[in-house]
Amino acid sequence: MKLNEAFRTGTFRATVVGSLxxxxxxxxxxGFLFWQTAGYERARIDAFLDHESKALLQxxxxxxxxxxxxxxxxxxxxxxxxxxxxxxxxxxxGDISAYPSGLKLDGNVHRVLVLRPTAHGPVRxxxxxxxxxxxxxxxxxxxxxxxxxxxxxxxxxxxxVIGLAPGIALALLAGTLASLRMLAxxxxxxxxxxxxxxxxxxxxxxxxxxxxxxxxxxxxxxRMLDRIEQLLHEVQGVGDDIAHDLRTPLARAxxxxxxxxxRAETREDLGQVVDRAIADLDQTFATITALxxxxxxxxxxxxxxxxxxxxxxxxxEAQDLYQPVxxxxxxxxxxxxxxxxxxxxxxxxxxxxxxxxxxxxxxFTPDGGRISLxxxxxxxxxxxxxxxxxGPGILAAEREAVLRRFYRADPARNSAGTGLGLSLVxxxxxxxxxxxxxxxxxxxxxxxxxCPRAVR
Amino acid sequence: MLTTEQARLAPLPTQASRSRLLxxxxxxxxxxxxxxxxxxxxxxxSHAAAGDTALVAASDGQFDLLIVxxxxxxxxxxxxxxxxxxxxxxxxxxxxxxxxxxxERVRGLKAGGDDYLTKPFDLSELAARVEALLRRPLETRDxxxxxxxxxxxxxxxxAERAGRRIELLPREFRLLQYLMRRPNQVITRAMLLEDVWHxxxxxxxNLVDVHIGKLRRKIDLPGEPTLIESIxxxxxxxxxxx
Numbered sequence: 164m165k166l167n168e169a170f171r172t173g174t175f176r177a178t179v180v181g182s183l184x185x186x187x188x189x190x191x192x193x194g195f196l197f198w199q200t201a202g203y204e205r206a207r208i209d210a211f212l213d214h215e216s217k218a219l220l221q222x223x224x225x226x227x228x229x230x231x232x233x234x235x236x237x238x239x240x241x242x243x244x245x246x247x248x249x250x251x252x253x254x255x256x257g258d259i260s261a262y263p264s265g266l267k268l269d270g271n272v273h274r275v276l277v278l279r280p281t282a283h284g285p286v287r288x289x290x291x292x293x294x295x296x297x298x299x300x301x302x303x304x305x306x307x308x309x310x311x312x313x314x315x316x317x318x319x320x321x322x323x324v325i326g327l328a329p330g331i332a333l334a335l336l337a338g339t340l341a342s343l344r345m346l347a348x349x350x351x352x353x354x355x356x357x358x359x360x361x362x363x364x365x366x367x368x369x370x371x372x373x374x375x376x377x378x379x380x381x382x383x384x385x386r387m388l389d390r391i392e393q394l395l396h397e398v399q400g401v402g403d404d405i406a407h408d409l410r411t412p413l414a415r416a417x418x419x420x421x422x423x424x425x426r427a428e429t430r431e432d433l434g435q436v437v438d439r440a441i442a443d444l445d446q447t448f449a450t451i452t453a454l455x456x457x458x459x460x461x462x463x464x465x466x467x468x469x470x471x472x473x474x475x476x477x478x479x480e481a482q483d484l485y486q487p488v489x490x491x492x493x494x495x496x497x498x499x500x501x502x503x504x505x506x507x508x509x510x511x512x513x514x515x516x517x518x519x520x521x522x523x524x525x526x527f528t529p530d531g532g533r534i535s536l537x538x539x540x541x542x543x544x545x546x547x548x549x550x551x552x553x554g555p556g557i558l559a560a561e562r563e564a565v566l567r568r569f570y571r572a573d574p575a576r577n578s579a580g581t582g583l584g585l586s587l588v589x590x591x592x593x594x595x596x597x598x599x600x601x602x603x604x605x606x607x608x609x610x611x612x613x614c615p616r617a618v619r
Numbered sequence: 620m621l622t623t624e625q626a627r628l629a630p631l632p633t634q635a636s637r638s639r640l641l642x643x644x645x646x647x648x649x650x651x652x653x654x655x656x657x658x659x660x661x662x663x664x665s666h667a668a669a670g671d672t673a674l675v676a677a678s679d680g681q682f683d684l685l686i687v688x689x690x691x692x693x694x695x696x697x698x699x700x701x702x703x704x705x706x707x708x709x710x711x712x713x714x715x716x717x718x719x720x721x722x723e724r725v726r727g728l729k730a731g732g733d734d735y736l737t738k739p740f741d742l743s744e745l746a747a748r749v750e751a752l753l754r755r756p757l758e759t760r761d762x763x764x765x766x767x768x769x770x771x772x773x774x775x776x777x778a779e780r781a782g783r784r785i786e787l788l789p790r791e792f793r794l795l796q797y798l799m800r801r802p803n804q805v806i807t808r809a810m811l812l813e814d815v816w817h818x819x820x821x822x823x824x825n826l827v828d829v830h831i832g833k834l835r836r837k838i839d840l841p842g843e844p845t846l847i848e849s850i851x852x853x854x855x856x857x858x859x860x861x
Contacts (some may be wrong), residue, residue, distance in 0.1 A: 441852060449821040451739065456820060483790050484816055487829045515820050522822050584823065 169342040178338025182331045189330075193323045200319075201312055205291065208307050209272040212293045216270075216305045219245065224299055228256045231303070242310060244279065244290075248302040255301065260285070263292055268302065270295045277306060348377060364392050405454065409447050416443035453583040460512065460590040468509045474538040474548060475501055477510065481517045482536055485525055493531040496521075504538045504546050506614045508595050516591040519584040520550040520610050528554035535607065546617030549609050556608025562601045588612075637663045638683040638753055643673040643699065644715065645691055649738075653686070656742040657749065670694025680708055684753055686745075689716035689727065697730040704731035711752040715740075743853040747805040756800035766799045767859040769838065769846060780838055780846075791834050798847060798857040807854035831855055 169175055215234070222230050228247055235243040235258070246257025254260055263275040272293045278285045292306030352368055359366050367388060368381040416439075423436030482496050489496050506513075517536075524534045532553040540546050585599075592599055592612060600611045640657060644650040645668050654664045665682070667673035670691040677685055677699070685703075689696045700712050714732035727735045734748050757764065764771040770779045776792050778785040787795065797815050798806060808827040812818040831847055839845045848856045 448739070448741070452821055455737070480816075484818070484826065485824075486790075487833045488824050488826055491829055511817060511819070515818065518818060518822070519820065522824055522826075526824055587820065 166339070168346055169339050172342040172345055174345055175338045175342040178334055178341070181338075182334045185334065186327055186331060189323060189327050193319060197316060197319050200315055204312055204315065208291050209293075212272055212291065212305050212307060215243075215245070216293050216295055216303065219303055219305065220295065220297060224297075227297070227303075231257045240310070241279075242308045243306070244277070244308075245303070245305045247297070248304070250300045250302075252302075257304070259304070259306075262302070263290075263304070263306075266292055266294050266304070268294045268296060274309075275306075345377075352377075352381065359388065364388070364395060405450075408450055412443040412446045412450075416440040419443070450583065453587060457583060457587050457590045460587070460594060468511070469507055470510065472506050472508045472510045472513055474504045474506060474513075474546070477514055477517060478536045478538055478548070481514065481521050484518060485521045488525050489534065492525070492528075494525065494528055495533050496525075497533065497535045499535075499537055501538055502540070504540055504617055506546060506617050508597075508614075509591075512591045512594065516588045516612065517548065517550065519588050520612075523584055524550055524552040524554065528552040533607070540617055544616055546614040548612040548614070549604075551604060551607040551609035553607055556603065557601060559601075637661060639663045639665070639681060640684050640686060640749065641665050641667060641673065641677055641682040642686045643667045643670070643677075643691065643696065644686070644688040645669065646688075652742070653745065657746065660746055662749070668692075670696065670699050674699050674702055677703055677710070678706060678708065680710065682710055684749060685710055685712045686749070687712055687714055687732070689714060697726065697732075700731045713745075713748055713752055741853075743805075744807050744809060747807045747810065747853060750804055751801065751806075751810065754801070754804060757802070758800075764796065764799055766802045766857065767846070767861055769795075769799065771796060771799055778838065780843075783840075785837055787834075787837065790830070791837065794830060794834055795838070798855070802857050802859045805850050805853055805856050810854070827854075 219227060219230060219234070231245045231247050234245060235241075241258070244258035246259045247255045248262055249255050252262050254262075259277050259279055261278055263277045266273055266275045270293065272291050275290060275292050276287055277290045277292065278287055280286075289309045290306045291309060292304055294302055294304045297303050355366055355368050367385045370378050370381050370385070419436055419440045423433055423440075427433040427436055478498060482498055486496060521534070521536070528534055534550070534552045536550055538546060538548045589599060595614070597612055597614045600613060602609045602611065640662050642650060642653055642657075642664055644653065644666070647668070650666055650668070654666060657664045665676065667676050670693045672693075673685075673687075673691070674694060676682075685700075687696045687699060691699070694702075696714065696716075700714070703710070703712075711733045712731060714727035714730075714735045715738060716727065716735070717738045733752055736745060736748055757766070759773075762772065762774045764773060768781045771777075771792075772779070773796075776787065776789070778787055778792075778795060794811070794815055797811070809821075811827050811830075812820075812822075831849075835845060835847050838847070844858075844860055846858055846860060848858055850856055
């Protein structure tokens with residue numbers, strides 16, 4: 164397997180760091196144990212030596228030398244020793260042959276090096292010893308070898324090494340296995356991503372039941388892919404619609420020009436044909452312009468032109484702009500008396516949105532119909548801009564689809580225009596985080612712009 | 620009176636000498652089309668295909684107007700304009716651009732451009748914008764604006780044609796004032812929508828024509844020559860008639 168790669172994973176690195184911490188903790192524990200045990204052992208030796216020394220000192224003087232030589236005869240390991248030195252430092256009897264150098268004559272236990280005669284000759288060893296002056300001026304030394312302490316240390320060290328090494332080895336093994344497993348999952352994810360990039364847009368990343376961090380990430384990516392796929396389908400649909408909407412007037416212009424060339428007999432005839440062809444071409448122009456404008460608004464995330472917008476003034480201006488067209492068709496554009504309503508937004512874009520809705524209303528409402536414009540605060544903060552008309556409206560089932568680019572409720576598409584007006588409105592509202600609703604109100608078809616946060 | 624066809628292609632009657640334009644555009648085909656159209660309309664058009672050569676050419680100050688494409692090889696169109704403005708060259712500039720972002724227009728105008736046209740555009744629209752830039756609108760210190768038979772009272776917000784008072788709604792007054800400040804000059808529907816109503820979308824209704832129609836019925840009595848001519852395929856023209 165790719166061990167090299169496994170060693171480079173975060174999981175493995177975390178294992179290594181963890182093992183190091185484990186080792187340090189073990190070392191501290193070992194030190195503490197040794198320190199405590201050794202301290203206890205030393206205190207025990209010191210108390211024992213103190214007790215023995217006092218006992219020997221209380222013996223009768225003629226008995227003392229004998230006692231020193233026999234008292235510890237039953238100490239199998241020959242750990243304890245005692246000796247008596249004359250006033251001038253010469254040994255008189257006991258287990259050591261020379262006064263330990265540096266041993267203070269103060270009745271306290273000290274750590275010293277002693278030379279002890281054995282069967283193999285004198286041996287130097289560390290020991291704890293206590294020297295005291297006897298009433299007759301001679302020196303009594305009682306001591307005990309520290310060999311047991313050394314054995315204890317060796318024991319603890321062995322235990323530490325035996326315990327620590329397999330622990331770390333096991334941790335590293337577990338870390339490696341976890342890393343390899345993670346690598347395998349990442350490899351699967353990568354393969355899936357490669358497939359998606361190669362065009363299998365419907366493929367999704369595998370998600371396990373464990374719901375760990377990687378699974379949650381994969382689930383998020385999957386949700387993102389769902390959204391992208393949906394947008395892609397929409398764009399594809401829009402692409403087809405664009406092709407159709409540009410193709411239709413172009414084909415019409417072409418056949419008109421062709422027919423005119425074949426059949427026109429006078430210059431006036433030809434002029435008429437050319438005029439109609441120009442009108443068709445103008446329509447494709449308008450479509451392209453509208454598309455570009457929508458794209459402009461959709462791609463701009465900028466809200467630099469946002470400011471306080473007086474909605475009533477804006478509606479009055481829109482009414483003013485469309486009044487002559489409505490009058491021409493015998494329509495009335497009503498505006499009830501309204502309290503001041505302000506929102507934060509891009510005034511020009513909001514005007515464009517309202518004007519577009521009004522443009523549609525004027526276009527689709529039959530002659531002599533009624534159009535109403537209003538802006539109202541609702542529920543304290545939300546505000547509704549309503550454009551209602553007595554026109555045919557949009558069927559409830561089609562309202563959702565109507566907001567999509569290019570879709571016209573009338574399948575025959577015989578009504579002039581680009582059919583992009585509502586899409587443009589939708590793009591402007593998305594920028595403002597406003598939304599659109601359609602209702603039937605008092606026999607009128609109403610399109611509402613919902614602004615969640617109005618001012619005043 | 621000129622016929623419509625003549626009005627569309629007529630050299631500017633008030634211009635003493637031919638206006639010199641510099642077109643800065645790297646696309647050879649578009650450039651050729653623009654040059655052909657503007658030359659036919661009576662302009663003397665020079666062409667530069669790159670930003671740096673354009674900057675050198677424009678720096679002598681011999682041009683009356685620059686038409687600058689936004690995207691250019693070498694030196695970017697906006698940089699060209701900024702450099703010229705730094706050198707205090709105040710020639711009017713029309714910026715052309717394939718549209719990319721909503722604030723492109725703002726950036727173009729901020730850099731020192733005077734008007735902005737997005738590709739694709741109609742050649743007659745371009746010609747109208749060029750004319751509008753070459754002939755600054757009429758400014759008057761007087762409280763009255765007088766063009767031919769028509770007088771506009773800027774305080775009382777009233778119009779008078781040959782001694783006859785004409786009542787105008789505020790929106791009609793605004794529209795007429797815009798037209799009268801640009802006499803004998805082709806005004807496109809897009810210019811009216813943008814400048815008079817600040818509306819930057821192509822309406823599906825014949826909005827502009829209806830507004831003009833209503834205004835025309837108020838200022839022209841039957842039998843009188845119309846002051847607001849329609850220029851087919853392009854827009855309108857306010858004719859100065861004595």
